[in-house]
Amino acid sequence: MAKKHKSTTTKRFGPRYGITGKEKVARIEAEMRKLHKCPYCAQEKVRRLVMGVWECKKCLAKFTGKAYTTVKQKGELI
DSSP, X not given: OOOOOOOSTTGGGXXXXXXXXXXXXXXXXXXXXXXXXXXXXXXXXXXXXXXXXXXXXXXXXXXXXOSSSSSOOTXXXX
């Protein structure tokens, strides 16, 4: 039986680009959309405004980071 793949945000691509590429995009988008930890107040209230610009909803601090996450995770491949 074939493996089932989870590609929730990548359905917009349809049958194009292959499952591996779509799974990578899905992982990146999930990481981008989750709440991150603020480096100033240590609360998990940071959201992405635009590419590389992040804002904490608690202390209203705006700062720059990576394009899809605030900091690089240990052992990160992408």
